[in-house]
Amino acid sequence: MAETSCIVQHFSLFSDLADSDVELLVQLELDAREYPAGTVLCAAGSPATHFFTLMQGWAGIIRHFPDGRRQVLDLYLPGQIMRLREFGAQQARSDLVALTDVVACPFPRERVDELLAASATLARALILTLTAEQALLTERIVNVARRPAVERLGHFLLELCSRLGGGLRFDLPLNQELIGDLLGLSSVHISRTLSKLRKAGLIEQDDGGVRLLDPDGLSNLSGFNEQYLCRPGGSKTD
DSSP states (O other): OOOOOOOHHHHHHHHHOOHHHHHHGGGGGSSEEOOTTTTTETTTBBBBOOEEEEEEEEEEEEEEEESSSSEEEEETTTEEEETGGGTOSSBSSSSEEEESEEEEEEEEHHHHHHHHHHHHHHHHHHHHHHHHHHHHHHHHHHHHHHHHHHHHHHHHHHHHHHHHSSSEEEEOOOOHHHHHHTTTEEEEHHHHHHHHHTTTEEEEEEETEEEOOOOHHHHHHHOGGGGBBBBBSSSSSO
């Protein structure tokens, strides 16, 4: 199981794991459950008793507003521990939602304390994981707050490309409304901006995916620098 464990692969990016470390991490993936797209795995205001490891699919942290608006705050890909940034909170601050069909494993928050006590290597890897997630969040704030739409979307596509392994073609299972809620744009604006990127010869879209035709041109346009996606030593974090 450890050979195919998403969380083991993810944590291996940050530290060299001993067999005992692998065994501890694998214990977090023993209760795999399927959640259809749209499922709220943990609702805002509910007791923060559990975290989740994400094995398959995409999930997000979403803040909903009384008037129906929403903001996607975090985007999770396989291998990540979800809601880890709320480690010290007694209640969930936002909804954890399956953005696609997902397979995730809930585990009690006490297991994180056990990991920290049992292994200095895993404690260090956990800190580096949080540091990497903070870098993602910081860059997204800059992206949403200061970049115009075409730069914002181009930057997001390059970030996804890097996080998903660097292949120029990748699946993008989010609809335009969700992308807009992540980037602070309307779905109409997302549609128009994608059209601009296609007409500029920077990307092409197929059924459920995106191909970067000119990643250097897109990078120059959006001011993208993947350094924030690198762990100590220069390797990418996803």
